[in-house]
Amino acid sequence: MTTRIDQRFAQLKAEGRAGLVTFLMAGDPDLGTSLEILKSLPAAGADVIEVGMPFTDPMADGPAIQAAGLRALKAGTTLKKTLALVESFRALDRTTPIVLMGYYNPIYVYGVERFLQAAKQAGVDGLIVVDLPPEEDDELCLPARAAGLNFIRLATPTTDDRRLPKVLENTSGFVYYVSLTGITGAALADYSGVEAAVTRIKRHTNLPIAVGFGVKTAEGASQVARAADGVVVGTALVNALKETLDAENRAAPQTVAAVSELVTALAGAAHGARGAGDGRRARPSWLRRIFGRIAP
Template identity: 80%
Template structure:
């Protein structure tokens, strides 16, 4: 049975273009503004929406997303309220895929069985949990799959051909390729290296490959969209939101608009990209990649 994520990537492949995957932090800078922003993203060009689950110790994230999570927590955001945000979004949009992204601790505290039931009921389509390796798939990945949710894995410039099959074993929806080593918001990736990595990963899987980390503008997005099935942008959107805030990190009447303007611009880059021919699946080696992110 296909999910909204499967259907969206299939539809975009038929159109001959990449997906724009946007990340925003749930509850940043407050729950109401966050919901308004998420609701506005599809019309601005977001094809898939990643919603961050605020957490106090986001070890894979850079300063911008760390600060966003802290603003959300200060505003009273919780995992339960994050699921309500998704449910409120779903009341007006039954098509756009929603992926929750974050860390295992809040889910563990919530309780995995309860979380999966509530996530499905809210309208969540997939999960990215960056600190659960494939060796712990029984903890959340397989139960999520059995509940009808995609479990999306990260691969990095250090994931080798020995490790990659384990990474892909229970992955579904798409593969999130982290285009550089480091934290979110770091320097822009090397396009030639990203292109080579995408081609090689595609030698091992039929899943779509979405590339993130380092995408700041329409030009960056267009370069990535030439070869990848999806372009992920997060830190740039979080930074645009931060720049719009007033004293005490309060939302202003420009907050949603600031993020939406950037999304619209980046969406134009994705849609205008000249696509390279898709490589055939051939089982090619990924000898220069040596380990999984998580």
């Protein structure tokens, strides 16, 4: 089985560069705007797109992504509408990998077999379900892989060499290395341990390693991309979106551009980190105000 995820990381490897993996919540701040943002991401430089499935009890998410999920739920986003969102995107883009990320409860309520059929039909390529451990692979992981979907697992700084083989046993697509313990949104102040962590994980697998949690700026993306196969950014994009909303959390004319311009800055940094071109593009002034100095 070769998926769009496998093909994209093979392409990135051949080009000698790291990829940018972007996360945004489906339906934030509304389904129409969410679709327009998704459509803008590939041209802005996103190599893989993670789409959050809104859930009422997101235990691993920080305040920004929790708020994004609540905005999406308030706007009427359901799992069925999330799949429809992906299907609408896929009608216009046949190559960019899409990963659904979230929690098992909505999938269980939807029905595993029904969900997997609908996800495959919509054009989903992989799943990240953060609250299903490897011991529960029969529940969703193995059926997902049988359906032709990658099942992507998280490794953390506390996943030691004894635990890693179990975590990686049925993982496919890529390994998502969580660069710090805790919830999403915290800043990663020290990137020095990323290379050692990636090297350690690669001793156990040939899969690409994407690093996330704590990457907020293009400068940070560049540092991570020197060691990892992919850089995952979520909270910074969610914050860029939130900064444009009005007092009632409605989208503004600049909402789509706010996200896509930040993605362009991050992609330029990630893609250029290994000398495959410096990736320099104009950085809008509002980005500098919100995130500080943005360097490639």
